[in-house]
Amino acid sequence: MTSGAESLYQDIILDHNRSPRNFRVLDGAHRIVEAYNPLCGDHYTIYLKLDGEIISDIAFQGSGCAISKSSASVMSTVVKGKTREEAEALFTAFHHLVTEGADAGEDLDQYGKLAAFSGVSEFPARVKCAILAWHTMKSALHSDAKTVSTE
Amino acid sequence: MITPPTTSVPMSPQTFDVESLRGEFPILNVLVHGHRLVYLDNAATSQKPRAVIRSEEEYYRTMNANVHRGVHTLSEKATARYEESRESIRKYIGAGSAKEIVFVRGTTEAINLVAATYGKMHVGKGDHVVISGMEHHSNIVPWQMLCGETGALLRVIPLNDRGEVILSEYEKILDGPVKLVAISHISNALGTVNPIREMIASAHRRGIPVLVDGAQAMQHGPVDVRELECDFYAFSGHKMFGPTGIGILFGREALLETMPPYQGGGDMIKSVTFEKTIYNDLPHKFEAGTPNIAGAVALGTATEWLSGLDWTAIGLYEQNLLQYATDALSDMPGVRIIGTAERKAGIVSFVMNDIHPHDIGTILDRDGVAIRTGHHCAQPVMMRYGVPATARASFALYNTASEVDALIAALGRVREVMGI
Numbered sequence: 001m002t003s004g005a006e007s008l009y010q011d012i013i014l015d016h017n018r019s020p021r022n023f024r025v026l027d028g029a030h031r032i033v034e035a036y037n038p039l040c041g042d043h044y045t046i047y048l049k050l051d052g053e054i055i056s057d058i059a060f061q062g063s064g065c066a067i068s069k070s071s072a073s074v075m076s077t078v079v080k081g082k083t084r085e086e087a088e089a090l091f092t093a094f095h096h097l098v099t100e101g102a103d104a105g106e107d108l109d110q111y112g113k114l115a116a117f118s119g120v121s122e123f124p125a126r127v128k129c130a131i132l133a134w135h136t137m138k139s140a141l142h143s144d145a146k147t148v149s150t151e
Numbered sequence: 152m153i154t155p156p157t158t159s160v161p162m163s164p165q166t167f168d169v170e171s172l173r174g175e176f177p178i179l180n181v182l183v184h185g186h187r188l189v190y191l192d193n194a195a196t197s198q199k200p201r202a203v204i205r206s207e208e209e210y211y212r213t214m215n216a217n218v219h220r221g222v223h224t225l226s227e228k229a230t231a232r233y234e235e236s237r238e239s240i241r242k243y244i245g246a247g248s249a250k251e252i253v254f255v256r257g258t259t260e261a262i263n264l265v266a267a268t269y270g271k272m273h274v275g276k277g278d279h280v281v282i283s284g285m286e287h288h289s290n291i292v293p294w295q296m297l298c299g300e301t302g303a304l305l306r307v308i309p310l311n312d313r314g315e316v317i318l319s320e321y322e323k324i325l326d327g328p329v330k331l332v333a334i335s336h337i338s339n340a341l342g343t344v345n346p347i348r349e350m351i352a353s354a355h356r357r358g359i360p361v362l363v364d365g366a367q368a369m370q371h372g373p374v375d376v377r378e379l380e381c382d383f384y385a386f387s388g389h390k391m392f393g394p395t396g397i398g399i400l401f402g403r404e405a406l407l408e409t410m411p412p413y414q415g416g417g418d419m420i421k422s423v424t425f426e427k428t429i430y431n432d433l434p435h436k437f438e439a440g441t442p443n444i445a446g447a448v449a450l451g452t453a454t455e456w457l458s459g460l461d462w463t464a465i466g467l468y469e470q471n472l473l474q475y476a477t478d479a480l481s482d483m484p485g486v487r488i489i490g491t492a493e494r495k496a497g498i499v500s501f502v503m504n505d506i507h508p509h510d511i512g513t514i515l516d517r518d519g520v521a522i523r524t525g526h527h528c529a530q531p532v533m534m535r536y537g538v539p540a541t542a543r544a545s546f547a548l549y550n551t552a553s554e555v556d557a558l559i560a561a562l563g564r565v566r567e568v569m570g571i
Contacts, residue, residue, distance in 0.1 A: 004184065005514040005568045014570045040509050040525050041539040063539060065507035066569070126513060 012116035016070035021077050026059035035136035042068045046136045053083045072133030074113050091138050098130045167464040173549045175200040186519025189554045194339050194545035195523050196389045197370050206452035210445045236451025243454035245375035250433035254447050257398035258366040259289040261385030266293040268410040276302035278330045283308040283316050285338040288528040290364045314341035314490035332361045336368035340529040341490030342498030371496045372462045376401050393453035397446030414439040465548050473497045476555045489536050497546035508542040511565050518561040
C-alpha cells in the first residue's frame with residue numbers, strides 16, 4: 001500500500017523547498033512582516049516593495065517545514081508584479097484550494113503553480129503550514145501588523 | 152470493594168509476554184490509513200488498557216453521584232470508591248498517608264498549585280527557585296510567574312552535550328538563597344533519567360525542599376516517594392495508562408498542612424459564614440469543587456493494573472527496546488539523535504538530514520506510525536541543542552521490535568518522498 005504522502009509532496013513543492021525563490025532580505029522594503037507558528041516553530045519574515053498598487057518586489061527569509069517554505073517561495077513568484085487586488089484574488093483562490101480542495105470537475109490548470117498545493121486539503125494538520133506566508137503577505141498589504149500567526 | 156484488574160499477564164522475571172499484554176489495549180488494533188497503528192507517542196499520552204476503560208464506564212453505569220455530599224446510596228458509593236482510589240494511589244507510590252494524595256487535573260495543575268501556595272508563602276524578593284535546562288514548559292512557566300510576582304530569581308541547572316544536568320553546577324547553584332528546587336524525573340524531550348535521589352539529598356542537606364515533575368516517569372515503572380524523600384511529586388493519570396483530566400500532587404503532610412488553599416469553593420471548607428471560612432482537612436483543602444470523580448476512580452484502577460505487572464521484566468524489556476531503536480536509528484543515514492544520556496527512558500528525539508520534523512511526522516502518519524514532532528513544549532531544550540524541533544519516538548511497555556522496524560521502514564519512505 002502506498003502512503004499517499006506523495007500527493008502532498010509534489011515535485012514543485014520539493015523543488016521550492018530545496019531551492020526557495022526570492023529567499024533573501026529585501027533592502028528598502030516598504031513592508032516587513034513576520035510570520036510565526038508557535039506550535040511548530042515555522043518562522044519567516046516577508047518583505048514587500050510597493051509601487052502604488054503594484055507589488056514591485058517580494059522576498060522572504062526564515063525556516064520551517066517543506067510545506068510552509070515552498071508555499072512562501074511559490075507565493076513570492078506568483079504575486080510579484082501583481083496589483084494588490086490581483087494578489088488578494090490569488091490569496092482567496094489559494095485559501096480555497098488548500099482548505100476545501102479543488103471543486104469537482106474544476107480544472108487545476110487555472111491555479112497555475114499553485115495547483116501543486118492541491119493535496120494539502122487532504123492533510124488538515126498541514127493547512128496552517130501552507131497558508132502561513134499568504135496570511136502574512138495579505139496583512140502586509142493591509143496593515144502595519146508586525147507578526148502574523150496561524151495559531 | 153476495589154475491583155481487581157480483570158486480566159492479569161502471566162510473566163516470569165526473564166520473559167515478558169508483550170503480545171498478551173497488547174491484547175489488553177483495544178486501540179492497538181485500530182487501522183490508520185490502512186495500516187495497523189504503530190503508536191510511538193507515549194510520552195505525549197499512553198493508551199488505556201481495558202481494565203481502565205471498563206472502570207470509568209462502570210463508575211458511570213453503577214454509582215455516578217457527587218462525592219462528600221449526599222446521604223443517598225449512590226453518593227455514599229461514589230465517595231467510597233473515590234477515596235478507595237486515593238488509597239490505591241497512595242499505596243502505589245508509597246506515600247505515608249492518603250492525606251498526602253491530592254487529586255488535580257494533571258501535572259501542570261499540581262505544579263501550579265505548589266507555586267501558587269507554597270511558593271507564595273516561602274519565596275520572596277531576592278530568593279532563588281531552581282529548575283533544570285531540560286524542563287517541560289509546565290515546570291518553567293509557573294516558576295517564572297512566581298518569580299515575576301515576588302521578585303525572586305529563576306536559576307537553571309545547565310546541561311551537558313549528552314543531555315544530562317551538570318551536577319557540579321547544581322551544587323554551586325544550591326549554595327545561593329534557594330527556596331525550592333523543581334526538577335523533572337525524566338525529560339520528555341531528551342529521555343534523560345535524572346539522578347533525582349542524589350539531587351534531592353543535596354538540596355535537603357541545605358534544608359531546601361524539592362518538587363519532582365514525575366509526568367514521564369510513571370509509565371516506566373513504580374515510583375516510591377518515601378524512598379526518594381521528595382517533598383512534592385507531581386504526575387498525570389493519562390501518561391500512566393489512566394484517563395486524561397486527572398493527576399496527583401503528592402506532598403509531605405507537614406508541608407501541605409502549612410500551605411494555604413489553592414482555590415476556594417465547595418468541598419474545601421468545613422464551615423462558611425460571610426465573616427470567616429474554616430478550611431477542610433487534608434487533602435480536601437486542595438480539592439475545591441466537584442472533582443473528576445470518574446477519572447480518579449479509573450486512575451486508581453490504573454495503579455492497581457500497574458501493580459499487577461512484573462516491573463523487573465518490563466524494565467529490562469523497555470531498556471532492550473530502547474537500545475534496539477537507538478541502534479536502528481543511529482544506522483539510518485542522516486539521523487542525529489538529540490539526547491544521549493547514560494541513563495535514559497524509552498524516548499528517542501532525533502533529526503534527519505535537513506527534513507523538517509513536521510514533514511517526517513506527516514509522511515510517517517500515512518504509514519500508520521504515530522510520533523510527536525515539534526518542540527515538545529520544551530523550547531529551551533531545542534535552543535540548547537540548536538534545532539528548531541525534533542521528531543520523537545517514545546516507547547511504552549506494549550511496543551515491540553517490529554514496531555521499531557516499521558518506524559525505520561517509514562523513515563526510509565520519508566527520504567524517498569522528500570527526494571533524498
